[in-house]
Amino acid sequence: MGYERRTVPADHTTGGGGTEWRALDTGLQTEVDGSGALPDLRFTREIAGLTPTEFERAVIDTARVAAVWAFTRRAALINE
Numbered sequence: 298m299g300y301e302r303r304t305v306p307a308d309h310t311t312g313g314g315g316t317e318w319r320a321l322d323t324g325l326q327t328e329v330d331g332s333g334a335l336p337d338l339r340f341t342r343e344i345a346g347l348t349p350t351e352f353e354r355a356v357i358d359t360a361r362v363a364a365v366w367a368f369t370r371r372a373a374l375i376n377e
Contacts, residue, residue, distance in 0.1 A: 318362055
C-alpha cells in the first residue's frame, strides 16, 4: 500500500495545521497533528469496493502510518 503526504495549513476554524495522509489504493484520507492525534478521517468512493476486513485494515494501516510519521517528526524536532 502506498501513501501520499501533504501539509495542511493552519486556519482560524481548526487552529493548528497538520499533515494529511492518503492511501493511494483505497482513497482513505486521515489527518494527523503534531501529537499523533487523528482529528479527521475521510473516505472516497473507492472505499465502497472494500470488504469489511479490507476496510478495517485500510483504516488501521493509514492511521498507523500517519501516527508513526508524527511521532518520528516530533522526536526529530525535540532532538534538534
